[in-house]
Amino acid sequence: MTERLPPAPLLLSLSALRDRALAADSLNALAFSIANDPFPLLQHRQALVFAQREQTLELLCVSGLAKPAEDSPYLVWLRRASRWLAAQVTDGQPRWLAREAVAPDADIAQGWAEWWPAGAWCIPLNDRHGTRLGLVVYLLDSPPTGLAPLMEGVWQTWAHCWAGFSRQPRLLGWRPNKRQVGLALLLGAGLLLVPVRQSALAPAEIVSRQAQNISSPIDGVIQAMQVRPNQPVEQDAPLFSLDETTLRSRAEVLGKELAVADAELMAASQRAFDNPQSKGELTLLNGRVQQRRAELAAVQAQLQRTQVRSPRAGVAVFSDPNDWLGKPVVTGERILQVADPSQPAMRIQLPVANAIALEPGAEVTLFLTAYPLSPLKGQVLETSYQAQASDDGVVAYRLLASIEEAPEHARLGLHGTAKLYGERVVLGYYLLRRPIAALRAWSGL
Template sequence: MTDRLPHPQLLLGLAALRDRALAADSLNALAFSIANDPYALLRYHQGLVLAQRGEDLELLCVSGLARPSEDSPYLVWLRRASRWLAGQLPDATPRWLARDAVEPPEDIAEGWAEWWPSGIWCIPLHDRDGKRLGLVLFLLEAPPAETLLPLMDGLWQTWAHCWAAFGGQRRLLAWRPSKRQLLVALAVAGALMLIPVRQTALAPAEIVSRQAEIVSSPIDGVIERMQVRPNQPVEAGTLLFSLDETTLKSRAEVLGKEVAVADAELMAASQRAFDNPQSKSELTLLNGRAQQRRAELAAVQAQLQRTRVRSPRAGVAVFSDPNDWLGKPVVTGERILQVADPAQPAMLIQLPVADAIALEPGAEVTLFLTAYPLSPLKGEVLETSYQARANDEGVVAYRLLASVQGQPEHARLGLHGTAKLYGERVVLGYYLLRRPFAALRAWTGL
């Protein structure tokens, strides 16, 4: 009775094989263990692990080397031979196939004689539902000992259990819908494309005033000082900025002396005219010259008065950094700042041409300010520009002006955000495919 018990080393070896299979963290690692670890027990020429992929078998691992990446003659023949071998294994029972005991096709027999030994021990691996997971082939010169087969049944079951655990996700990925399911999915997708939705577009926007007056330079000159700060409240008549008066004052002094000289010459000519009748003809010329000098002086004095620019109305001074203007030469009519009424805010929207949708006055607008993203502003489109122009960022866009409903406290001038514009209702298919169709027409010209 003691002679029939298996050797302890054999039992330890089988336990080690099962432990390595259970420790595998992927299907490839499991296949490597199946192909290489049993060599100490079976002493095979080669171990092959193939996975069932529908009607075909995919080679996962070859013992002793990495899986070949090219279609060598051996691999081409192995694909045909594996399909034939799968047909010789109707169930999950391992089977010994000797070359002399079977009659394979001629091309498979030739390859067997060239590459394989005299026999193959074939072990099919199935899951609990009886579905074949893969095939394990051990190339041997003789069948394994009869006493070894019952002991290794537990090993085959462990391999199949681990394989099924790794292959569950692969089976889900390999699911393919039926023709009926495809038709139902297409019908549902077509119905969804007909759902009416509102066209929307996103565009950068800024809070501006609906009542703003531009203050420009009244004359050519150099800005000497900005008297107000950005966003400072001002009243009508408040001094905003002043221009350098050095050149004008020098000109006024010169003209003042020229006027005095002209007056002196005119007085001297008038006195000579009493005694010399010929001097009367000079009076008209000298009188005209004196009036010309007075007119030039009056013009320069008027320009001196215009060097101090005052606010035309009450509001808030809107401009950038004052240091950007100090010492800067300006020309007549050049925009310096704005005086805006903060009580009448509006949205200035720059809608890019690529995102433009059909909008009419009265279309709804929602503005999400960057500083207050959870407190959107509502409004309606008041006016739209007829022609698109490049903005400061170089993007060609339409200019839109929209109102702001109510009197929200956070609608401060100069704040930026993103405006969402709502257009007319269209079907979902048009909404999703509008831009792809526009791009296609732009590329193809159709």
């Protein structure tokens, strides 16, 4: 019997993958094509493209991400995991690594269970001499049994294109003499002594300097939101209300129990005239009545707190009312903010990796995404003492800066990039500050 040929759509898809690789004009474009274009065929959870740099692997591309954050916990773990992956693929053939079939170190196994699916398909890319150029890892739920033989020509094309980008350019015939080299070194040393102003870039958001958090006064369920996002509110205006069904039922039950306790106390008081033994029950029944009355008063007080009102005039700041409707909340959980829009400020998240020496009064320029041609000027008002992880998982310092003159386009909630200016330093220190800090952290000197 003749061997069954693959279907025509599959052959066209494989041919398209090779064509896109051949059309790449740089190594980064080739890595992007390797990570994202095979998705219709493999349906991978994630693709990782590494470049071989002597004895280490450099991450070039992650599928679905334009530029991953270098200090995220996942990439920190991935640097250790890449060394283990390279040790598993020693020859030039792809290898399927199932989580149940391998025994990595404890930290790698823990990260695999948290971030990766059941298996990883590792494809080494070697040149014609067998030198390792890179490593491609596809994270899959099951091994690509049927596609592995058909994609052999595809990864050979990838390796051929990769080798073309990795070729060293030929040296020009001109070589500088000793005098020219000396002049270049003197000129470079002089440039390193030029004073420049230290600066750093950080994401920022416009907030209010006068903002008050509105939290849930009791445990309950949000029944209705009386305001919309960015809606102006007056003092004592209703903001949101909690469901009163449970509290009203409890109040009704306590009311009945209080009536029963009053009736029992009344009956015992009447019997006490003829029966001296009933006098001992009066103290117990009177205490029970007081207990029921106190419980009813507490429930009624909670009923009065189900309607939350604004303590001041301002603007309601929150995301979407539908996110809160029907949601259970606990006492003290923040629901929204009431902010004063007439006192805007910049809230800056300065990553630890980009931190520079800043003091209150340092100049700040904010370039809003919505208004890039109208930057906002200000000064640093306060800085956090300790760095904390932001919502994006980046450890950063929180800074608050003022906004001069408060223009009309300085609306609450707008985002942008803030440029912070520090003290003046020489150009050499400005360029080598981060390498020096990394070297000292590594060496301990």
